[in-house]
Amino acid sequence: MKLHEYQAKEIFAKYGMPVTAGFVVKHLSDVDEALKMFPQGPWMVKAQIHAGGRGKAGGVKFTKSEMELRQKASDILGMTLVSPQTGPQGKLVKKVFITPAVDYAKELYVSVVLDRARRCPVILASAEGGTEIEELAVHKPEAIQKVYVDPIQGLHPYQARQLHLNLGLPADKINQGSKIFQDLVKIFMDLDLSLIEVNPLVVLKDGNIHCLDAKLAFDDNGLPRHKEYISWRDPDEEDPRELQAAESGLSYISLDGNIGCLVNGAGLAMATADAIQHFGGTPANFLDVGGSASQKAVAQAFKIILSDDRVKAILVNIFGGIAKCDLIAQGIIDAAKEVGLNLPLVVRLEGTNVEKGKELLAKSDLKYSFAPSMDEAAKAVVAGAKEVRS
C-alpha cells in the first residue's frame, strides 16, 4: 500500500523528522483554508498521486501571489499527469498539497528498500538529488551510495556518520544528518515498509537539512500489524477490479489485452499470460485464484473478468493440487450460468480429480472448448479472441 506525500509527511513529523507542514486541498474552495493556515507566501502547489516524476510532468508549481496560488491549484486539480511512473494513461489528480516554499542550496536523494540478494534493507543515497533515481542508476550508477543495514540492530551510528560525510553534507551538521538516516531506517523497520524515499533531501541556506518530499509504501504482508494505517489507503489510486479481487482473496492485475485469464497459482498465472503472448494474443489480466481455489472464489473471479468489457475470450488454466478440478469445474459452470457467459471459453484442467471435472463440464450445457495442454489452450483462446474481433 502506497501513501501520498502529505500522509508520509505526517508520519515523518511523528518521528521528529524535519518536514514542512502543509494543507491538503480537494476542491478549489479549500484554498482559503490553506491560506488561513499559511498566510505567508511563496507556496508550493504539489499534485498528490501515487507516482513519482510529478515535477517534470507539471504537477508541482512554485507560486508567489494568492492569485497565482489559486490559478495553479485550479490547473493541477483535475489534471491527468503522465510521468515515467504513471504509465502512458497517466493519473488523474484529485488532491493537491499546499505548503510554504523553502529556499535551499543543495538537493540530495535518499531511500531505503530491501536488497534481495543481501537479504537486508539498504540505503540508497546520492548527492545528486531532485532527479529520478532510475535515471541516475542507468546513466551514473557510481553516484549512488549503498549502505547495507543490519535488520536487527538498524543503521549503526557510525554508518550514518560515514554516509553523511560521503554525501558532502556540512560537517557541523553531522548529528542532524545522521539522525535523519537512522530515523529513516527506524521508520522502515517499525512500520514494515517496502520503500521510504526522500527526493529531494535538501540543505537549506542556513545549512540545516530538510525533507522536502516524502514517499512511503507499506509491505502489504506487514499491514495487519499496523491496522491504524489501513484507513489511509486511497481507493481513488487503485484499480477498482484489483480492490474487489483483493477483498475476495484473489490476486488480480489489470493488463492491456483482450483475453481474460483465470489461473490457480501466481507462477502458473504469469506463465499463462506469457503463453498467450507467445501465440500472438494479449492477456487482459493476471488472475490468481490461489493454490487452494474454492468454488466460490472461481465464481467471483469470473465476474471480475467479465466486468472488463475489453475481454473477448476467456482462458481457464487450472493445475489441481490442493484445489480439486471437479470443484473448480462446478464453479465455472455456476458462474457462467449466473452471468450469462457468451464469450469463447477455453478450459484446460489437469491434476487432482481431473476426470470428474471433465465429466461435469461435459454434462453441463456450458459452451466451451477443452484443451489438453497449456500450449493448445493458449492457441485456442488466441484464435477465439480473433474470431470475436472480426
Next chain:
Amino acid sequence: MSIYLGKNAKVICQGITGSAGLFHAKACREYGTKMVGGVTPGKGGSEVEGFKVFDTVQDSVKKTGANTTMIFVPALFAGDAILEAADAGIELIVCITEGIPANDMAKVNLNLKRYPKTRLIGPNCPGIITPGVAKVGIMPGYIHKPGKIGIVSRSGTLTYEAVWQVTRLGLGQSTCIGIGGDPIVGTTHLDTLEAYNKDKDTQAVIMIGEIGGTAEEEAAQYVKKYMKKPVAAFIAGMTAPPGKRMGHAGAIVSGGKGTAKEKIAALEAAGIVVAQSPGEIGNALVEALKGKKGKSKPKSKKKK
C-alpha cells in the same frame, strides 16, 4: 537418489492443529513420509488423527528424534516458528506459510546464520518432494515419478506443470523443490544447483524462474562455470508490466531491473536451454539432454 530430503527424514508439522496443517500432514503421511508428530503451543500431550502433539519443537525432537519440520503457522508468527525449529536442532525447515513480512525474514535470515547445519526452504512455497521416498509439502504426490531429473522453481502450480510434463515424457524426478515466491527465501536457485550438481542420481535439472531480483542471473553464472549436468529453464513474467506485483511478493520488476528478458539472456549465455513458452518446458529438457544449448526450438512459429 535425492537432495536435502531422503529416507531418514523424521518429520513434524508446526501448526498441526490448524486445518491446512492437519490436512497436509495427513497427505504427507499417506504418501509415505515418516511423520512423527506435530507442534501446537498449549495443546501438548493431546493427539490428533494419530499424530502426537507437542507444546514445543524442542520437546518433539527429544521424544521423537524429529529432524525435519513443515511449518503452517500464521504469517505474523511464522518467523518465530522457523527460529524455534532451528534452535531445537531441526536440520530441514520447510516453511509453507505465505505472507510473512519481508523485514521479518531479513531478521530470521540473519539469526539462522547461527545454525549452520539448518537449511530453510521457503517461505511461501509448496515444499520439497523426493518421489517414492518422502514429501514434505503441499504438492499432489501422484503427478511425480521416481527418476533422475531435478526440478527447482519459485512457484507451486507452475512446478506441478513442469513435473507433469517430465512425467508424461516417461522421465521421473530425483527431488523437486519449490523455493518460494518471496523476496527473501532460505534456499535459492543457486543452492539447489550446487546440490543437484553433486547428487550422483540427478542427471539433469529444470530451473523455473520468474521476474524480480537477480537470483536467476546468479544461478546462470554458476551453471556457466561449474555445472556438469544439462540445465533447461523457463522464466515466467514476460508480460508483466513494471511496478506491478504479480501475485508473488517477489515477482515485481522495479527500477527496470529483474525483467524476464534480462534473465532469459543471462540463462542462454550460460548455455541453458530456455523454453519459449511454458508448454515447452519438457521439450527444452529433452533438447538439453541431447546436449543442445541456447534457445529451445519452438514447435510453432511465434506470430507477431
